[in-house]
Amino acid sequence: MMNKNLKYGNLKKTTFAMMLLPLMTACGGSDSNDAPPPVSEIPEVELPDEIRNHFDLIVDTETAVDGTIEVYLGRWFPCMKGHEDMCSSDMPEDFEVPDAGFKNGEAFATASKYNMRTRDDSKYYMEVQLSDLRAWQEQAVRDDIFMPGNYSALDLMMYISSIRDDFEVKLGGFNEARQSYDFTVSFDADGDGTFDNAPATHYSHWGDYQDSDSWGVTLSHGGGDMLNDFNGYLETVYDRLDETLVRDGSQIRIQPVSEAYRDRVWQTHIDEVNFKASNGGKVILKEITLDMEDTDGYGDEFIKTIAQDVEVKAYNLRPDIYRPGVITSLDMVISANETAKEAGSAEFGFTFWPTLSTGSKLGSYVMNQISHPEVGPSNKLRAEGLDGWNYAAGMNEYTLDIIVTQGSWPTAQDFLDPEIAAEFELDRECSWLRESDGSITEIKAKECIDHWYGTFGGNKLHVAMDNMVRNHGMEYIYFSWVKKMFLVYNVSEVNSVNEARLMGDTYRFPAQVEKAEKIADISKAIAPLTEEHFGWNIADCQLCHSKDDIHKSKAVDTLERDEPYFCASCHGGNGAPEAHGETARCFWCHSEDKAMQNHGEASQWMAFSDVECSGFPQHMGPNAPSELFGPGSCADQVDKPNVVKQNWDGSKYNDLPAGRQQSFGNSDWYNTESFPDPYSCVTCHVTPKK
Incomplete structure (x- = not known):
């Protein structure tokens, strides 16, 4: 049942903290070495065949037991006049901060790479571990919605309230008209130790708040390490905050809002x-x-x-x-x-x-x-x-x-x-x-x-x-x-075996491929390998074979190509598992938790500095500047400001640690020769006909 009768949200924070101490000790809080409460056992999903047939891939889904939520506190503005405190310290001293406005579009785009996420990361940015949330409270406020171990944006706000002295969330009653919990926020922005009942002169300026019901969240969609889209800080959330899932990798901004915005959101509910x-x-x-x-x-x-x-x-x-x-x-x-x-x-x-x-x-x-x-x-x-x-x-x-x-x-x-x-x-x-x-x-x-x-x-x-x-x-x-x-995104590798794209269907597929790759029908392989093959299920033939020492005594004196998927045209897929319908960008998913094994270069991460652009960026064509083809992927030298916030400078990307200054073996800008994506993939990993 939904815990509509929760009372602790209206207690003073010191009282609330005292109540939590024994719970945190029992559940593995900061004063205990015990593990946090376990996530409930996940029931199996039973789908009728007529529904299951609409899925190319169904997996045993599992929310990350551990992980990190990135939290930003306060409103965000771009680096511009009137908001110079949102400009990073590495901005050149002689850089002229632009006014906002469409007439300053080019200058504004240049300034975007100096945007700061918060006015002061030491105060208004934090990383919350899911394990800490579970140690704090096993069940979400909406236990009618979430399985234990999963939490909403409102739960996250309440947790932050429990660990900060300058931010306090009080949980109110369950609002039947909106079918959501009411809550208020107090914030001590000036750090004087009190929550003042004096709102800022304008809602968008940072000021003290006391028991304000005009707070909300925005989500950053998080393109990952390689992308940092400009509008990602401003995805306004209309959903009920006690139903809005936060999970590993979530990027969420907690901020004051205007009464008009608050009323608009409430009316949607x-x-x-x-x-x-x-x-x-x-x-x-x-x-x-x-x-x-x-x-x-x-x-x-x-x-x-x-x-x-x-x-x-x-x-x-x-x-x-x-x-x-x-x-x-x-x-x-x-x-x-x-x-x-x-x-x-x-x-x-x-x-x-x-x-x-x-x-x-x-x-x-x-x-x-x-x-x-x-x-x-x-x-x-x-x-x-x-x-x-x-x-x-x-x-x-x-x-x-x-x-x-x-x-x-x-x-x-x-x-x-x-x-x-x-x-x-x-x-x-x-x-x-x-x-x-x-x-x-x-x-x-x-x-x-x-x-x-x-x-x-x-x-x-x-x-x-x-x-x-x-x-x-x-x-x-x-x-x-x-x-x-x-x-x-200025790609140079479209990575496609789509027939409509090859035939020039520019209405649906305006980015065309330059040539058609032949995909072998391995069901017609003349000498298919079987489970007796000592390298059964190993994708990279060259782990054991080289083109110099095979076929010497056979009718074929030399190999035309030494790519494993060319071998498959005669010898079949060597036990490759079935595919699930994709015909492009296999590397998009098969890279991290679904990484490929034994696929040569396609299984490897490569430093940007070792990768050269394999073709022409789409919007530039063959007239692309020659500097795009030097060391470093052209993915990191594109001129679109909404693609990369801080461009590759020839040695590093976006101030990332060395381990993330990498490109996968196949990408939108580079195709490995031995296992090009997706031509080699769909040759061996055949999608069964439904």
Whole structure:
């Protein structure tokens, strides 16, 4: 049962700490050598075949028992005039900090590499260990949602409250209208030892707070060590904070918010509760929409409804995280497959992504395929490499709550200037903050920018569908086909065996491959190896054989190529396990916790300085500057500021330790010769036909 009667949230912190001491001792807290409480046993997932067949890969999922959550305290602003305290100390003394605004776009982009995450990392940045959370409290506040050992953003805030003297969270009662716990935050920003009941002169400035109910979180989607996307600090979270999962690798910012923002978030919760009530208590997904033009919800003529009125059931695909019966966005899409059988509508395919090659810890299921006439000639469109499916989910009222205009950080004056507002479509943003005639005040414009500027947030987060609780239903899930990311990330290796891409289907696959690689049909191998082969299941033939000492007495005097997948054309896959449908970027997942073994260079990490760009960056083509082809991967010399915050300087990348200044054997910029991705992969690892 949900512990709605928790009382400790209203106690003084000293009393709360005294209550926790015996619990921490018993559970392995800081004064004990005992282990933290164990995570509950994970029940098995039983899926009917008709559902399981929609998954290319189902794994025994397991939330990391240990791991780190990165926490930032306080609002974030880019390095710009008025916020010079957000500029790093390594910024050149003669560097002119730009004003915000679209007219300063180039200068602003240059300044972005000097952004600081907090005003003072020694005070406002911390790393929280999951083991410490479990030692503090075995069960999340929402024990009706989370399995023991899993925690929400609100739990994280309460834990931080227990270890800091300048930050205090008081848990209130369970709000039936919002179906979420109320809470307040006090913060002693000036360090005088008291919580003052004197708010800052403006909500966006750092000041003292006492018992404020206007606090929230943003999520950084965390591209891992190799990427540091600019808007990652500003993914505004509308979800209930006691339902928002934090896990190993989470990056979360705890910050004060305006009353208007708070009210907007609360209203989304109320609308969801009322939506469920209007459906007789059933969890309903009103529709799934499809957008082949990726218009972010604008341009209604491109948005097509492909599934409707889906009654959702829980498939319990994440028993390691959630209690049985908890509904996630993934359950909604799986349930749509059941509706599709009767309505002849869309069907969807899924696979599991582990820790990625960038170091981003995903560990979740993703939707990788939609089958529907709207997707193109074959009625089936599968994600491939950096071309894939984006999604948003929520209530219609809040679809466009983020400012999707691309450019530098705007100013309130940009909103007030009719020409600039029209040119960059700022005149359509934050309608709920505007006057009845559509005008907006300077104060409200600044509030709109501070809370809602960023490509992601609200209904559109970098959160996997199986990590989003949706117990009240939703009006829509929106899928868009993203076909620009190969260009955005400046790759030179498209790594594809997609026939449509090879044949020049530029509408769906604008980044083309330069040549077609022949994939052998190893079912027709003339001399397939068997389990008697002493190197059975070993991928790299050259561990035992060299091309100089084989086939000497056979009809073949010399080998055309010595790549193992060429050997497979005659000798079969040598026991290689079946594949699971992917046709590009196998290195994306098979790098960290799903690393390949005995695959030569493809199994190895390589220093950036040892890797040269294997082709032309997509947006530059053959006219790319010659300096891109010197030592160091061209991945680290691209000119897109939203790809890398601090570019490779020829010796180091982003001040990373030496162990992370590496590229995998196969990447978007380099293909190893012996096991090129994915040509060698799909030769031996064949996807079975369903």
